[in-house]
Amino acid sequence: MSRPRARIEWTGDAVLRAERAGAARGLLAAAEHLLQVSREVVPIEEGTLARSGVASVDEQQLTAAVSYDTPYATRVHEDLNARHDAGRTAKFLERPAAEEAAAVEQIIAAAVRRALRG
Structure with missing residues (x-):
C-alpha cells in the first residue's frame, strides 16, 4: 500500500513582505487623509501654516506622521483662546485625528x- 504524497510550498515570507508593503502604503494613504482633513480646519491668515503640513511614513518602523512645520504651529494648535475664521480652529490636528481614527484604520486595513x- 502506497502512502499519499503531498507537496507543500511555503510562501510565508512573500506574504509577510506583501503585508508589510501594504501596511506602508496604507499608512501613507491614511496620513494623507488626515492631513487633508486637518487642512480643512487649520487656521488661515496667510496660508503658510496650512501649506507647511506634510504626511510622512517610516517604512522600517511602520509609523506615520502628520506635521505642520512653522515656528508657530504648536502655539496656534494649542491656543484655545485665539480667535479664528469660521470653521477654523485650534487643535486642528488633534481633533481630526480623533474624529478620523476609524477611517484611518479602514484605509490601512484596505491597503493590506x-x-x-496580489
Whole structure:
C-alpha cells in the first residue's frame, strides 16, 4: 500500500513582505487623509501654516506622521483662546485625528487586504 504524497510550498515570507508593503502604503494613504482633513480646519491668515503640513511614513518602523512645520504651529494648535475664521480652529490636528481614527484604520486595513490579494 502506497502512502499519499503531498507537496507543500511555503510562501510565508512573500506574504509577510506583501503585508508589510501594504501596511506602508496604507499608512501613507491614511496620513494623507488626515492631513487633508486637518487642512480643512487649520487656521488661515496667510496660508503658510496650512501649506507647511506634510504626511510622512517610516517604512522600517511602520509609523506615520502628520506635521505642520512653522515656528508657530504648536502655539496656534494649542491656543484655545485665539480667535479664528469660521470653521477654523485650534487643535486642528488633534481633533481630526480623533474624529478620523476609524477611517484611518479602514484605509490601512484596505491597503493590506489589497496587497495580500496580489
